[in-house]
Amino acid sequence: MAEKTLAIIGAGISGLSAGCYGRMNGYRTVILEMHGLPGGLCTAWTRNGYTFDGCIHWLTSSAPGDSLYGVWEELGAVQGRPVVDHDVFWRVVGADGRTFSLYADPDRLLQHMRELSPQDAAPAAELCRWIRKFRRFSMAMDKPRELMSGPDVLKLVVRMGGKLKDLRILSSTSMGEFSKRFKDPLLAAGMRLAVGESTPLIGLVMTLAPMSRRAAGFPVGGSLAFAQAIERRYKGLGGEIRYGAKVVQILESDGNAVGVRLADGSEVRADYVVSAADLRHTLTSLLDGRRQDETHRALLETGDLYPSCVQVSFGVRRAFHELDECLGEAFELETPLRLGGEDVEWMTVRSYALDPSLAPSGCSVVTSILDAKWEYWSALRADRAAYTAEKERVAAACAEAIDRRYPGFRDAIEATDVATPVTFERYTGSWKGTFMTWRLTPEFEKRYGYVRKAVPGLDNLYVASMWTLPPGGIPGAAQAGRQVIQLLCARDQKRFVATKPRL
Ligand SMILES: Cc1cc2nc3c(=O)[nH]c(=O)nc-3n(C[C@H](O)[C@H](O)[C@H](O)COP(=O)(O)OP(=O)(O)OC[C@H]3O[C@@H](n4cnc5c(N)ncnc54)[C@H](O)[C@@H]3O)c2cc1C
Structure with missing residues (x-):
């Protein structure tokens, strides 16, 4: 029987994943990507010999045997790729020079927090108890929700091992609220800054x-190399990929998606269309915006979208090993700055010195990430001179602040780059330049249900991006692509097959 054809929009991690699993299951696939590179948000760019990584800070399930590691192997993303694990997640340094290290190991963390602030022993012990309790816990699902039977749901509940109540507690407390339980301002600041003030406590627990x-490390080579490995796997499976191929319309006939139209006017016909592009873009630009199920509509209208960020990247002519033990550091500024329309009281800094592939020998990449509002940068970009000037001002202020903490930093800078929410949006089409999707609040499931991968009133179309598995991230994107192919296999009455590449 002839292979059914699949047109996939977008070569981000979810599109590449859909492509790989599509090929493993006998579909003839073509990925259409508007950009010139694979990876989407999972990317990097080079300046003056330095590779500025724009995505992975940590990869969930980066260690063999962990719940999603098999998926990374199936996608050919981790074989032969060393991983850097950090002992400390974030290091927070107050203006008075005191340092709070958020150790990944809960025993070490508890001891450190007790030493720093004996009066905060109770909330510190509570945090560490949660980390221990969730140490082996995984929310990864082997099947899409659409295919789960009653017994599957029961199995999931059993696997949750009575943690549903815990999950509810952890999801109903924000980091901002939790931080208020600490009397020491440094520990309180650490709690607020670690994963964001409005993120629920579950976010920190499920990170630590x-x-x-040691199953959430940084894959050496960085984000683009990670995406390129999946692209190689996809091509090795016989998949086709076209770059510079911007889709402008999903073609329909009698209530079926039948292909796509590209910006150059050409058409690609297919039995199925999978959109691995931004959900909003898919529903409102590639379709007419009228066909959305209730969850899609409600989320687009009222979902609590993750904010975007400004990433300032520096290439420095020295090995910057001062941050090797931690994923990153936030240090308190003596005088707050107004940057990109935001008040900045804490400067963040991260070094990639442990990955020599990203910089010339003896040199390092150092980045600073600041919270940012798309609205501010988007309005500013209407005036290109003002936009450029603000980017330069932000870069100079970050360099100066880092130089004050690490003298000699500024003089060693050889390359600088500033990516704003508008940059992320321009290159990937991600809504408001966000890099995750919606925050998972305690009411999320009750209020919205789960995000379906089908679009009502239009058969043969599936949506597969991170937007279908909030809160998003690389694991969500990879699983979204996999799940769409599971749905197609169920529909075509085929057994879903997942294979690992032969080495
Ligand atoms: C600064 C930053 C840090 C991050 N840190 C982490 C981290 O530490 N860990 C983690 O797990 N995740 C992290 N993420 C999030 C992660 O990058 C994303 O969740 C994930 O890559 C999303 O993948 P996706 O395939 O769903 O979407 P995208 O990456 O947005 O891919 C969509 C693709 O579709 C293409 N496209 C869109 N519209 C069209 C069209 N009309 N025609 C053709 N092509 C189109 C885009 O060009 C893009 O390539 C980070 C992201 C950023 C930006």
Whole structure:
């Protein structure tokens, strides 16, 4: 029987994943990517010999045997790729020079927090208890929700091992609220800054828990190399990929998606269309905006979208090993700055010195990430001179602040780059330049249900991006692509097959 054809929009991690699993399951696939590179948000760019990584800070399930590691192997993303694990997640340094290290190991963390602030022993112990409790816990699902039967749901509940109540507690407390339980301002600041003030406590617990088992490291080579490995796997499976291929319309006939139209006017016909592009873009630009199920509509209208960021990247002519033990550091500024329309009281800094592939010998890449509002940068970009000037001002202020903490830093700078929410949006089409999707609040499931991968009233179209598995991230994107192919296999009455590449 002839292979059914699949047109996939977007070569981000979800599109590449859909392509790989599509090929493993006998579909003839073509990925259409508007950019010139694979990876989407999972990317990097080079300036003056330096590779500025724009995505992975930590990869969930980066260690063999961990819940999603098999998926990374199936996608050919991790074989032969060393991983850097950090002992400390974030290091927070107050203006008075005191340092709070958020150790990944809960025993070490508890001891450190007690030493720093004996009066905060109770909330510190509570945090560490949660990390220990969730140390082996995984929310990864082997099947899309659409295919789960009653017994599957029951199995999931059993696997949750009575943690549903815990999850509810952890999801109903924001880091801002939790931080108020600490009397020491440095510990309180650490709690606020670690994963964002409005992120629920579950966000920190589920970050530190895999780090404590050394299963959330940085893959050497960085984000683009990671995406390129998946692209190689896809091509090795016989998949086709076209770059510079911007899709402008999903073609329909009698209530079926039948292909796509590209910006150059050409058409690609297919039995199925999978959009691995931004969900909003898919529903409102590639379709007419009228066909959205209730969850899609409600989320687009009222979902609590993650903010975007400004990433300032520096290439420095020295090995910057001062941050090797931690994923990053936030240090308090003596005088707050107004940058990119935001008040900045804490400067963040991260060094990639442990990955020599990203910089010339003896040199390092150092980045600073600041919270940012798309609205501010988007309005500013209407005036290109003002936009450029603000980018330069932000870069200079970051360099000066880092130089004050690490003298000699500024003089060693050889390359600088500033990516704003508008940059992320321009290159990937991601809505408001966001890099995750919606925050998972305690009411999320009750209020919105789960995000379906089908679009009502239009058969043969599936949506597969990170937007279908909030809160997003590389694991969500990879699983979204996999799940769409599971749905197609179920529909075509085929057994879903997942293979690992032969080495
Ligand atoms: C600064 C930053 C840090 C991050 N840190 C982490 C981290 O530490 N860990 C983690 O797990 N995740 C992290 N993420 C998030 C992660 O990058 C994303 O969740 C994930 O890459 C999303 O993948 P995706 O395939 O769903 O979407 P995208 O990457 O947005 O891919 C969509 C693709 O579709 C293409 N496209 C869009 N519209 C069209 C069209 N009309 N025609 C053709 N092509 C189109 C785009 O060009 C893009 O390539 C980070 C992201 C950023 C930006």
